[in-house]
Amino acid sequence: MFRIIFMAAAMASMPFAYAQEAADPVADLTPEERAAAYAAYAEDLLKDVSVEHGQIALKGAPVTLNVPDSIDYYDSQESQLVLEDLWGNPPDDTVLGMLFPAGASPAEAEWGAVITYEGSGYVSDDDAAHTDYTALLKDMQAATRRNNSLLEREGYATAELVGWAVEPSYDAASHRIGWAKDLVFSTSGGEHTLNYDMRVLGRGGVLSVNFVASMTALESVRAAAPEVLAIPDFNEGNRYEDYRQGDKTAGYGVAALIAGGVGVAAAKKVGLLGVGLLFLKKGWVILIAIFGGIMGWLRRTFGGGTES
16 A cells, blocks of 8 residues: 555644654654554544545646546645645645545555646647657666756655656547656665656646556556546647647657656756656655646756746
């Protein structure tokens, strides 16, 4: 199961930099005691959360969600509660919602899927049919290795991009993309992490659905992926096929989207192609929703942006 080590509520509210250096509050607990403490904390934290199903207008994007009874939807505010207070991530207002298996608490679910939207403009799919994904993987692996020095300076674990857990696949009819990366972090004790990404292309931008799960949940995520990817639909007038000459364009194609979500030149400039989940030391886990959070952070930090 996808579990995250319990952190006391008081510690979760500390300033981020200080919390990283604070003593581990659960060092003397047994694994069973840690699990019980985390479960109790999660139950209290989420007691007022109400999940949604059916047709939902996604706030912050020109998208409608069609959520089946087999999937639970958490809105933006509830998702921030999960990501920040339950999972210990820094604040991130780019998250528009999350999806979980129906009836599963975010504290114990095998997977969760984070929804974000980037109004980057129209992404051309002309390169999708002829992209060499083996060569692309090698470029992403090299970029990940180069990026490790930055991660070390910022106090994060370093990452190894082992390979594709699921090779990228683009459906030209629905303009949906899915792929999964196999990652190992320096603080994971050799455990592999699954970074399963999905994108839906629209007229003015890209909707991202990013799974959070351990590698052991790959088959469960793979099984759920088609149903999850079918949930979002761009509204009429905002669909990929609604594009008209003169509309804003992103300046990159499907390969660059898979590699890092920004134009290749911009990504190379900041050296962060291929960054996925970041695991912090001392049991902290941070998810920065790939297309939203990490790209927003890059722009704020380096002044970068998409090319057009």
